[in-house]
Amino acid sequence: MDESILNHLFLPHYLPNSADEDFLIKGKHENEYKLLDCLDEYFNSIAPTHLPFTLPIFRILHDGIKRWAAFQNPQNFSASNVQSTIEKLSSGSFLPLYFHTQNASILIEIDEKNQAAVSAWEVLLSTSEITSSFTRHYSCFPVATYRLCDRNQLSAKTHCEVLVDLMSKTIEYSKSQNASGKADETLDVPESHYVCQWWIQQFQGLTNNDTAEICLPFKKKHRDHIRSQGGPSPFRRSGLWMTIKVVSQTILTKSLKENATIVYKLFITHFLTKIVRRLNKIDHLLGPPTSEHINQWIENIRNDIQDKINRIFPKSDWQQAVRMNEIRNEDLSMENFHLNNTRICKHLCRDLKAYLDGSVVPEALETGLYTNGYYGDSSQNTKNVDYIPSLESLTNKCRYTMGVALTRLEIWVDTHLEQWINHGGLAGRKKNFQDLLVFFEEYQNAALTHYGSTDPVGYSRFILASLTIIRSMHRKLCEDDILKRLNSHSIQIPNLIELFEFLVLPNRDDMVRAERLYDFFKEFASKSYPDLLTDIKDVNAFGVYYAGQSLAMNNSIEQIRRQAEIDKQNKIQEVQQAKQRYKHLMDSIRGLPCSCYYDSKYNSHIECDVCSIRATADHMTVRIFENPMPVQRESALAVIFELQMPSEIRCYREVLWQFVNRSKRNRKNKMHEWLSVLPHETKLEPFYKGPDDCKVNLVSSTTSVTKNYSSHPPRVGSTAVEGFLFENSLEVRISPTQPIEFKEEHHMLTPQLNHSDYKRLQFAINSTGFIQNDVIAKLSNCSLEIQPKEFVEFGSFRSGHRLQWWN
Numbered sequence: 193m194d195e196s197i198l199n200h201l202f203l204p205h206y207l208p209n210s211a212d213e214d215f216l217i218k219g220k221h222e223n224e225y226k227l228l229d230c231l232d233e234y235f236n237s238i239a240p241t242h243l244p245f246t247l248p249i250f251r252i253l254h255d256g257i258k259r260w261a262a263f264q265n266p267q268n269f270s271a272s273n274v275q276s277t278i279e280k281l282s283s284g285s286f287l288p289l290y291f292h293t294q295n296a297s298i299l300i301e302i303d304e305k306n307q308a309a310v311s312a313w314e315v316l317l318s319t320s321e322i323t324s325s326f327t328r329h330y331s332c333f334p335v336a337t338y339r340l341c342d343r344n345q346l347s348a349k350t351h352c353e354v355l356v357d358l359m360s361k362t363i364e365y366s367k368s369q370n371a372s373g374k375a376d377e378t379l380d381v382p383e384s385h386y387v388c389q390w391w392i393q394q395f396q397g398l399t400n401n402d403t404a405e406i407c408l409p410f411k412k413k414h415r416d417h418i419r420s421q422g423g424p425s426p427f428r429r430s431g432l433w434m435t436i437k438v439v440s441q442t443i444l445t446k447s448l449k450e451n452a453t454i455v456y457k458l459f460i461t462h463f464l465t466k467i468v469r470r471l472n473k474i475d476h477l478l479g480p481p482t483s484e485h486i487n488q489w490i491e492n493i494r495n496d497i498q499d500k501i502n503r504i505f506p507k508s509d510w511q512q513a514v515r516m517n518e519i520r521n522e523d524l525s526m527e528n529f530h531l532n533n534t535r536i537c538k539h540l541c542r543d544l545k546a547y548l549d550g551s552v553v554p555e556a557l558e559t560g561l562y563t564n565g566y567y568g569d570s571s572q573n574t575k576n577v578d579y580i581p582s583l584e585s586l587t588n589k590c591r592y593t594m595g596v597a598l599t600r601l602e603i604w605v606d607t608h609l610e611q612w613i614n615h616g617g618l619a620g621r622k623k624n625f626q627d628l629l630v631f632f633e634e635y636q637n638a639a640l641t642h643y644g645s646t647d648p649v650g651y652s653r654f655i656l657a658s659l660t661i662i663r664s665m666h667r668k669l670c671e672d673d674i675l676k677r678l679n680s681h682s683i684q685i686p687n688l689i690e691l692f693e694f695l696v697l698p699n700r701d702d703m704v705r706a707e708r709l710y711d712f713f714k715e716f717a718s719k720s721y722p723d724l725l726t727d728i729k730d731v732n733a734f735g736v737y738y739a740g741q742s743l744a745m746n747n748s749i750e751q752i753r754r755q756a757e758i759d760k761q762n763k764i765q766e767v768q769q770a771k772q773r774y775k776h777l778m779d780s781i782r783g784l785p786c787s788c789y790y791d792s793k794y795n796s797h798i799e800c801d802v803c804s805i806r807a808t809a810d811h812m813t814v815r816i817f818e819n820p821m822p823v824q825r826e827s828a829l830a831v832i833f834e835l836q837m838p839s840e841i842r843c844y845r846e847v848l849w850q851f852v853n854r855s856k857r858n859r860k861n862k863m864h865e866w867l868s869v870l871p872h873e874t875k876l877e878p879f880y881k882g883p884d885d886c887k888v889n890l891v892s893s894t895t896s897v898t899k900n901y902s903s904h905p906p907r908v909g910s911t912a913v914e915g916f917l918f919e920n921s922l923e924v925r926i927s928p929t930q931p932i933e934f935k936e937e938h939h940m941l942t943p944q945l946n947h948s949d950y951k952r953l954q955f956a957i958n959s960t961g962f963i964q965n966d967v968i969a970k971l972s973n974c975s976l977e978i979q980p981k982e983f984v985e986f987g988s989f990r991s992g993h994r995l996q997w998w999n
Contacts, residue, residue, distance in 0.1 A: 194512055195215070196214050196215035196223075196494075196663050197216065197230060199214060199216075199481075199974050200216060200227070200429055200430040200670075201433065202464075203415060203417050203429065203568075204628055205651060207417055207419045207420060207427055208419060208427045209419045209423035209426075209427060210419070210425055211426065211427050211428070212425055212426055212428065213427070214427055216430060217292075217427075217428075217430060217481070220266075220292075220293075221292045221432075222266055222573075224264075224292065224430055224432050225261065225265045227430060227432050227433055227436065227656060228257060228260055228261035228436070229261050230784055231257050231261070231463065232254075232257055233259050233356075233868045234597050235250075235254040235257060235258070247455075247489055248447065248484075249443070249447040250459075252284060252285070252286075252443070252447075253440065253443055253444070255285065255533045256286045256287065256288070256439075256443065258278065259285075259287060260287065260289075263277060263287070263289070264290065264432070266359070266360075266821045269356060270356065270377070271349065271352040271353045271356050271886070272352075273659075274346050274352040274355055274356065275348075275349060275352045276395050278300065278346045278347045278352070279347045279853055281300070281302045282302065283302055283303065283304050283305070283306050283449055284302065284304060284851065285301075286299060286300065286301045286302070286439075286443060287299075287300045288435060288439045289355070289359075289434045290301075290315065290357050290435040291359055291387055292431055292432070293358065293359060293360065293361060293362040293382060294358055294362065294363065294382050294383075294384055294386055294387045295313055295314060295315055295316055295381040295383070295384045295431065296312055296313065296314055296315060296384035296386075296387035296480075297312065297313060297387075297431075297435040297438070297439075298310060298311065298312045298387060298391070299311050299439060299442065299511065299821065300346060302343075302458045305344060306343065307339060307340070308339070308340045308346055308651065309337050309338065309339045309340070309401055310337070310340065310346075310392065310395070311334070311335050311336060311337040311338070312335070312387050312388045312392055313333075313384075313388060313438070314331075314384040314388060314429050315384070315434050315435055316381045316414075316416065316428065316429075316434070317329055317381075317387070317414055317416065317430040318366045318380055318381055319380045319381070319418060319426075320380075321368075322414070322416050322418060323614065323742050328413055328414075328511050329413070329414040329416075329521060330411040330412065330414070331411065331412050331438075332409065332416065332964055333407075333409065333410055333411070333412065333438060333441070333442060333493075334407040334409070334442055334445075336400065337400075337401040338392060338395070338398045338399065338400060338401060338872070339398070339399045339400075339401050339740075339889075340398065341396070341397030341398075342396075342397065343502055345395055347394065347685060354391070354394075358386070358387060358391070362382045362769045363382070363383070363386050364382065364383040364386070365380055365381070365382050365383065366380040366381055366382070366383055381428075382845060385737050392789055399830070405703045406447045407442060407445050408445050408449060408450065408452070409454065409758070410445060411440060411660065412434065412437060412438055412441075415429065416428060416429050416851065417429060420939065420999055431826045432464075437460065440456060440459070440460070441453075441456045444459070448486065453487045454490060455486070455490070457902055458490065458494065458611050459493075460727075462493060462496065483980060490588075494727070498976055499742065506800075510947060526900065530733055535752070545698065549786075569980055570823065573648070575686050578612075579612070580604075580612060580627055580628070580631055581600060581601055581604050581631075582634075583597055583598070583601060583634045583635060584634070586600060593837055594638060594642045595642065595650070598635070598638060598639055598642060598643075598650070599653075601631075601635050601657070602653050602656075602657045603656075604658065604889075605657045605660050605661060606656075606657070606705065609660065609661065609668065612624070613628065613664050613668050614668070621668065621840055622838075622839045625665065625668075625839065625840040625843035625844065626839065626843055628661065628665065628843065628847070629843040629846055629847055630713060632658070632661055632850070633850065635657070635856060636654070636658065636850060636851070639651075639654040639657075640654070640854060643722075643938045644940075646944075648696040648941045648943050649696050649698060651940050651941060652695040652702075652941060653695060653702075655691070655695060655704065656695070656706060656709065656760075658851050658854075659688075659709045659713065659851075660705070660709065661847060662683075662844075662847060662851065663709065663712050663713075663847055664911060665715075665840075665843070665844045665847060666678065666683070666844065668840075669840060669841065669844060671855075674741075675738075675838075675840075675841070677721075677734060677737055678734065678736070679719075680719055680721045680724055681716075681719055681721040681722065681724065682716055682717055682719035682720075682721065682722065682723045683713060683716040683717065683719075683723055683848070684717065684723040684725065684726065685713065685717075685848075685851070685852055685931075685935040686852065686931040686934075687931070687937070688713055688717075689710070689713070689714055689717060689943070690934065690937075691934070691937060692706060692709075692710045692886065694941040694942065695941060696941060696943065704977065714850040720732075721733075721734070722734075724841075724844075724845050724848065725845070725848065725849060725852065725888075725926070725929055727925075728830045728833075728924065728925060728926055729824070729827045729829075729830040729924045729925075730826070731825050731826055733826075733830060734836065735829065735830050735833030736826050736829045736830055736833070736839075738828070738837070739829035739832050739833040740829055744836070745832045745833065745836055746828070746881050748836060749828050749829070749832050749836075751873065751879075751899040752820065752876070752879065753819075753821055753822045755875070756819045756820060756875070759817060760817050760819070760917060762817075763814075763817035763916060763917065764916075764917070766814055767814050767908065767913050767916045768913065770814050770908040771909075771913075772811055772977075773908075773910050774809050774812050774908045777806075777808060777809040778803050778809050778909075780805060781801075781805050781806060785802070786800055786802055786803055787800040787801075787802065788800045788803055809909060810907065810909055811907070812907065812908040812909065813904075813905035813906060813907055813908060814905060814906065814908055814916055815898075815901070815902075815903065815905045816838045816897065816898060816901050816906060816915075816916045816917070816918055817916060817917050817918065818871050818896060818897050818898045818918045818919070818921060819918070819919045819920050820871055820872045820875040820876050820920060821920060822919070822920045822924060823919050823920070828923045830924050831924060832877075832879070833892065834883045834889075834890040834926065835876060835879045835880045835882070835890070836879065836880075837881075837882070838890070839882075841885075842882055842886065844890075845888055846886065846887055846888055849888045849929065850887060851889060851928070852929045852931050853887075853929055853930055853938065854932060855930075855932035855933075855937075861891075861927065861928060861930075862893075863891035863892065863893060863927065863928070864891060864892050864893070864894070864896075864922070865887070865889045865890065865891050866890040866891065866893045866922055867880060867889070867890070868897055869896045869898070869899050869922070870896065870898045870899060870902070871896070871898050872896065872922065887927065888926050888927045889926065889927050890924075890925075890926060891923075891925060891926060891927055891928075892922035892923035892924075892925065893923055893925075894921070894922070894923060895922075896921050896922055897918045897921040898918075938958075948975070952975075
């Protein structure tokens, strides 16, 4: 019974596939009344003097629930009991009834003048209405209320017998089409108009009450789930529970007016103990004070719920105290063991209970963070704004599986990243960005390996988490007046906007996150200035702009060029001196004949002095000079920016670049790094202010002229002075991106149907378009194990999911 009640109150993921498998609604809903028994027991468990429930309306509500609970039991529902109960209704009381056989409910109310009013409404929507669209379904209340000129009509014997018949017999079912196209009456809910219309109209002397004056309007959402495996009785959420909520809010609204909504929600929350989730909704309803009496009730009930939270939910760091106790016990030496030591045999749950009771203060929190200053394990208090989780700690120290550890990192990014990155202001920004880069590299490498191409949901979470990190870093940078120019530069991530179409988002929170990220990156994709990863020497490139505004960077350029000019003049002098030596040698042999001869005794060629001197002069070389700094100003600014850019910009660009290269993150390119070739290595290295392990570097597709001439420098005798002097020969660019192909990533985000009955429907999952007609055309491929209707529904499976989250 308990499991069945939980099924209807909370709709967990695993629900019965048939009404016959559920305790409350199996058979003819013979046990459904026990929901009212639970509510009655709830009221009985609260002392009459319990402060939150001293509002007079709750006594009236409890009396009505108690009367209803006894009355709804099929074993007690007879014409005589109905007649007796209605006759005993006093002024201000009410009596609801739920007819599952008619899919309708009625409410009988007696006002202060002892006059009766009746109303009726449909409870559950038809199966076709629930399953035909992804839009929310609401019912509006209050419904029309009719006043009776003579109350005795309600207690007439014939009327009471009609109510008994309506309670026990279904008159007509809603018509629905089964898979074969034939009408199937048992799979849908009964028609409600026999109660909602005929039952009302059979009373004489009815007058229409103006419900707007006595009851403010409200809506009830149909949170219905339908579970069926082709049987005659699908599982559906209890209509009685829907009726309980409608009646409760109606009675409270008529009494408390505008205060009724928050009182109703607190009342239901207190009953359900669906605490944490509902308190968030309640906070949005709190408005300016209206009635001191009502406000006092609201405050008391919220405090009562908060106390229940503290009793039910353990503190987030309780495991740390238990873990530290285990470590201390393991460190005890063998000679200190005593078999009669009761602490050795104490079960850890007793330690846990002591901690939850507040008698144990965990020493773990006093030990602080990991030794590296910012990494902690899973038990670290996430309220500490300096805390950033570590995948290594979660998997090695806390022994989480990789899937759980990645989920914890993704939750931290979603819930704590903004607070963490904003902590410390501009002063702590540099270290925060460095820490976040390490976090991202660790997370991306593990996520891509773990999710791979077999987990579309996990890969979608990876996309959202990565984009959230990029967006947070970008926003933080733009808060700085010096860096706010980034707001005008585009963010180009290939195929990203198209990729949003195929994300697999299982809940509404993920859909909201995805929509906000989509809006952000779509806005920045159309910015006029170039992004950080393309042409860094463009006149509008961010690096060119930033370096042009930086006095320090301009001074560095002048210093490099000044030194280059000195080196150039020294090279000219060196070449001129070499040419003078060459001329001196050649003058010394001018006009002298060659006297080389062959020595037959030693069988060798003997070179004369003239030829030896000529050979020496001809082989005289001087290494060339190459300017390490480009001549063009924009290129020079781009180079110095790459060498001396702020650490935060470098970290942000590293994260962006690694995400763009997520599929080929370890592939080596054939580029030549500026700081690895001469003369740039020696001339520019002193000006470099970045780390040694950057993924994004200043590179060139061609090597330097200096390296090309390193093995065969120009000859002094045949080369002019200008032939030894070269400007910078390297391209000004950064490590190229190699984005993942859209086709490959589309496949990674597409669930794969491995079941033999559904494998032929894979084409319907590959697209988010509306291809239901294509599926119908392939109906001949439908397996005998599944219904044709189920086969056809796959035509809108993925397009429906897309429509749901885009709206």
